[in-house]
Amino acid sequence: SFLPTSISFPLIKGEKWKQESKKKVIHSVKVGIALVLVSLVYLLDPLFAQVGENAMWAIMTVVVVFEFSAGATLSKGINRAIGTILGGGLGCLAAILADEFGGIGNAVVVGTSVFITGAAATYSRLDPRIKRRYDYGAMIFILTFNLVAVSDVRANKVIKLAKQRLSTIGLGFAVCIFTSLLVFPIWASDELHRSTASKFEKLACCFQGRLEEYFAIPDNEENLPNADVKDCKSVLHSKSTDESLANFAKWEPWHGKFGFFYPWDKYLEIGEVLRELAALLLSLKVCIQSSQQPEPNLRQGIKEPCEIIGLSLAWIMRELGESILNMKRCRAKAVIAPKLQSIKQELSRLSSPLQIEGLEIDENLAISTFIF
Amino acid sequence: SFLPTSISFPLIKGEKWKQESKKKVIHSVKVGIALVLVSLVYLLDPLFAQVGENAMWAIMTVVVVFEFSAGATLSKGINRAIGTILGGGLGCLAAILADEFGGIGNAVVVGTSVFITGAAATYSRLDPRIKRRYDYGAMIFILTFNLVAVSDVRANKVIKLAKQRLSTIGLGFAVCIFTSLLVFPIWASDELHRSTASKFEKLACCFQGRLEEYFAIPDNEENLPNADVKDCKSVLHSKSTDESLANFAKWEPWHGKFGFFYPWDKYLEIGEVLRELAALLLSLKVCIQSSQQPEPNLRQGIKEPCEIIGLSLAWIMRELGESILNMKRCRAKAVIAPKLQSIKQELSRLSSPLQIEGLEIDENLAISTFIF
Numbered sequence: 001s002f003l004p005t006s007i008s009f010p011l012i013k014g015e016k017w018k019q020e021s022k023k024k025v026i027h028s029v030k031v032g033i034a035l036v037l038v039s040l041v042y043l044l045d046p047l048f049a050q051v052g053e054n055a056m057w058a059i060m061t062v063v064v065v066f067e068f069s070a071g072a073t074l075s076k077g078i079n080r081a082i083g084t085i086l087g088g089g090l091g092c093l094a095a096i097l098a099d100e101f102g103g104i105g106n107a108v109v110v111g112t113s114v115f116i117t118g119a120a121a122t123y124s125r126l127d128p129r130i131k132r133r134y135d136y137g138a139m140i141f142i143l144t145f146n147l148v149a150v151s152d153v154r155a156n157k158v159i160k161l162a163k164q165r166l167s168t169i170g171l172g173f174a175v176c177i178f179t180s181l182l183v184f185p186i187w188a189s190d191e192l193h194r195s196t197a198s199k200f201e202k203l204a205c206c207f208q209g210r211l212e213e214y215f216a217i218p219d220n221e222e223n224l225p226n227a228d229v230k231d232c233k234s235v236l237h238s239k240s241t242d243e244s245l246a247n248f249a250k251w252e253p254w255h256g257k258f259g260f261f262y263p264w265d266k267y268l269e270i271g272e273v274l275r276e277l278a279a280l281l282l283s284l285k286v287c288i289q290s291s292q293q294p295e296p297n298l299r300q301g302i303k304e305p306c307e308i309i310g311l312s313l314a315w316i317m318r319e320l321g322e323s324i325l326n327m328k329r330c331r332a333k334a335v336i337a338p339k340l341q342s343i344k345q346e347l348s349r350l351s352s353p354l355q356i357e358g359l360e361i362d363e364n365l366a367i368s369t370f371i372f
Numbered sequence: 373s374f375l376p377t378s379i380s381f382p383l384i385k386g387e388k389w390k391q392e393s394k395k396k397v398i399h400s401v402k403v404g405i406a407l408v409l410v411s412l413v414y415l416l417d418p419l420f421a422q423v424g425e426n427a428m429w430a431i432m433t434v435v436v437v438f439e440f441s442a443g444a445t446l447s448k449g450i451n452r453a454i455g456t457i458l459g460g461g462l463g464c465l466a467a468i469l470a471d472e473f474g475g476i477g478n479a480v481v482v483g484t485s486v487f488i489t490g491a492a493a494t495y496s497r498l499d500p501r502i503k504r505r506y507d508y509g510a511m512i513f514i515l516t517f518n519l520v521a522v523s524d525v526r527a528n529k530v531i532k533l534a535k536q537r538l539s540t541i542g543l544g545f546a547v548c549i550f551t552s553l554l555v556f557p558i559w560a561s562d563e564l565h566r567s568t569a570s571k572f573e574k575l576a577c578c579f580q581g582r583l584e585e586y587f588a589i590p591d592n593e594e595n596l597p598n599a600d601v602k603d604c605k606s607v608l609h610s611k612s613t614d615e616s617l618a619n620f621a622k623w624e625p626w627h628g629k630f631g632f633f634y635p636w637d638k639y640l641e642i643g644e645v646l647r648e649l650a651a652l653l654l655s656l657k658v659c660i661q662s663s664q665q666p667e668p669n670l671r672q673g674i675k676e677p678c679e680i681i682g683l684s685l686a687w688i689m690r691e692l693g694e695s696i697l698n699m700k701r702c703r704a705k706a707v708i709a710p711k712l713q714s715i716k717q718e719l720s721r722l723s724s725p726l727q728i729e730g731l732e733i734d735e736n737l738a739i740s741t742f743i744f
Contacts, residue, residue: 024498032491035518036483042522043479056519063515068498107415111408119404126396126440143435146407147428150414236651240612279608279651 026184031066034179038062038172054164061172066180069188071248073180076136077173078251083140084169088162090117091148098149110149117145132247181253188248189258193325195245196267199238199274200321202231204314206281211310235278242271257327270324398556403438406551410434410544426536433544438552441560443620445552448508449545450623455512456541460534462489463520470521482521489517504619553625560620561630565697567617568639571610571646572693574603576686578653583682607650614643629699642696 041047041055048055065076094117098109124130125138148162206229246264413419413427420427437448466489470481496502497510520534578601618636 024495027498028491028495031494032487035490035514036487039483039486039518039522043482059518059522060515063511063518110415111411114411115404115408118407119400122403123396123400126399139435142407143432146411146431146435150411150431236608236647237611239609275608276654280655282648283652283655 023186027068027186030179030183033183034062034066034175035059037175037179041168041171051164051168054161054168056168057165058168058172058175061169062176065173065176068186069191069245069248069252070181070185071188071250071252073176074253075133075248075251077176079134079137080140080169081173083137084144084166087141087144087146088148088166091145092162094145094149095151114146114149118142121145132243185255187252187255188245189252189262189264190256192242192245192249192264192267193258195238195242196270196274197321197325199235199271200317200324202235203274203277203281204317204321206232206278207317208310208314210281210284211306229282232278232281236275236282238271239275242268395558399440399558402551402555405555406434406438406547407431409551410547413540413543423536423540426533426540428540429537430540430544430547433541434548437545437548440558441563441617441620441624442553442557443560443622443624445548446625447505447620447623449548451506451509452512452541453545455509456516456538459513459516459518460520460538463517464534466517466521467523486518486521490514493517504615557627559624559627560617561624561634561636562628564614564617564621564636564639565630567610567614568642568646569693569697571607571643572689572696574607575646575649575653576689576693578604578650579689580682580686582653582656583678601654604650604653608647608654610643611647614640 038058038061041051041058051058061077061080065073065080067073067076094110094113098106098113101109121138121142125135130138209229246268249258249262249264252258410430410433413423413430423430433449433452437445437452439445439448466482466485470478470485473481493510493514497507502510581601618640621630621634621636624630
């Protein structure tokens with residue numbers, strides 16, 4: 001009775017798993033379709049006659065650029081395009097410069113420029129900010145620069161080659177964009193939005209789990225669910241996933257509920273607060289297992305007020321999560337704030353004779369700092 | 373007097389930063405050298421006469437495979453080699469099969485095989501276990517399969533082409549291995565080893581910082597260091613870094629202190645325990661800031677025993693970290709265990725009239741479960 005959602009929770013999980021694998025199948029089929037489309041360049045003779053062996057670059061682009069989410073695909077594609085153009089342009093300059101010298105001088109100039117550009121671009125790739133957003137572009141820059149600089153071809157031939165290569169890369173990119181964005185798109189922004197909202201639910205479950213554990217009679221201890229600890233840890237370790245999702249979400253064009261200049265960084269801030277809360281819940285678990293805690297029978301005395309507080313806190317968490325999911329201004333100021341006030345009073349009434357309550361106050365504080 | 377290491381800590385940090393940037397410069401220079409070496413295939417005429425335009429694949433291999441640590445380079449190189457061979461072989465089979473049919477049948481067979489292989493390999497890439505270790509190999513498999521299957525060439529020409537391409541890829545890989553492993557190698561295993569050991573130091577500093585904060589007189593509050601919170605969070609969010617380092621470390625051959633079958637998973641386990649401790653320390657911070665804590669003047673009464681306990685705990689943490697760094701069996705059973713026992717007794721003596729001590733016990737418990 002005290003944990004009304006625990007029955008429906010496995011159901012939600014199964015549902016989520018089904019959705020995840022459906023997405024995976026859709027993505028795989030989309031990659032297959034994109035590959036077949038781009039292979040047509042080879043298979044249809046008139047097209048192949050135009051681009052020749054450069055058709056290879058179209059296939060390469062599709063294989064390398066097509067990522068799970070639309071944002072990741074766009075980010076890689078644009079990185080690839082800019083890297084190719086910059087690298088090709090600079091490589092051309094280096095080749096022309098090297099041509100001025102002849103014989104061994106040519107090789108020396110090419111070698112030096114390859115060394116300097118390669119080392120400098122590699123060093124810039126190690127910078128965290130560049131690595132996060134432009135790593136792939138820098139790699140393609142190095143590659144294109146090298147290929148163009150070393151292949152000692154006359155200027156007019158270079159321009160023709162560059163045109164063909166760029167057009168095939170553009171073709172591959174167009175196929176990617178078409179299949180990735182227009183056919184059953186998988187948005188990183190949706191994923192970030194949903195995962196952030198579901199974190200509230202996860203933490204609420206985790207919190208209820210802790211309360212249940214604390215008031216459980218030790219006999220049926222093996223019946224206790226351990227799944228919420230895993231959920232709690234998944235929230236705790238979500239930093240890198242969130243960051244890459246937010247990064248991809250920024251590349252995604254306007255769609256659905258998300259406009260341009262949508263404040264994705266706010267999601268990262270919320271995630272940070274939720275991770276701190278998850279850390280708190282995890283240490284609450286260690287706290288409960290401590291041998292310094294009072295006897296189970298003694299705990300029953302404070303069971304009722306704690307359950308009321310726990311239910312309200314979990315309810316507030318779910319309310320916040322839902323309001324984020326549905327993008328509605330939640331009833332925070334009208335409903336939640338007085339509720340938090342009463343919880344705080346109730347807790348300070350309880351906490352004088354009780355050790356563990358000290359922690360719940362902090363949780364409360366964390367939540368209130370989060371709301372205001 | 374109470375924080376003897378806080379003076380030397382910034383020094384250590386500057387030292388570490390210097391080492392980090394030295395490593396980055398070394399890596400960049402190595403990449404530059406590798407690129408020049410592999411460009412020689414183009415620049416030296418006799419070599420170029422042998423491989424022709426396929427020399428491109430050698431450059432591509434170096435640019436794509438050369439990673440920061442030796443383990444990452446090896447892992448990518450081996451993935452690339454296996455992916456190329458498997459994809460090329462299967463692609464050949466598909467091309468030969470398609471050749472049996474003529475005209476439009478050929479295109480249909482090639483298209484179908486491209487679709488099925490592409491979709492299946494992409495689906496397998498979404499599996500977390502495969503993604504972690506073989507993601508790059510699967511991508512190269514799809515790429516090579518496609519390129520070989522669509523390029524409708526006679527069997528004897530294919531074998532010649534495959535031989536040339538494989539030999540240039542092998543050449544590029546050899547250059548990578550040579551510069552990555554033999555010239556100032558940067559080992560992922562060293563990095564994992566050092567970072568695990570330094571986590572102990574970070575947490576010890578963080579713990580001392582908490583104690584100082586608790587007993588500080590509010591006047592000079594702005595003097596308090598906030599760096600340790602950042603350190604604590606960096607430990608908390610180290611999961612994905614640790615996992616990728618351990619993954620690369622497994623690919624690295626025997627070197628220095630690390631033999632074959634070195635138990636890298638143990639590092640992940642230690643990391644997990646340390647992350648839980650970091651979570652505990654973070655929530656200790658929230659706890660200290662709670663308005664429910666006693667007045668600063670009242671806190672001074674328990675200052676001395678707490679400082680003794682804190683110093684011993686920090687000492688134990690540093691001892692453990694050092695013993696891991698130097699790979700010596702630490703004096704755990706002889707020295708640390710009785711020390712922990714006395715801390716525990718001291719704490720239970722203190723904890724009856726005091727709220728916050730409840731947390732320190734848990735920390736103690738976490739440490740003891742970690743030692744035994």
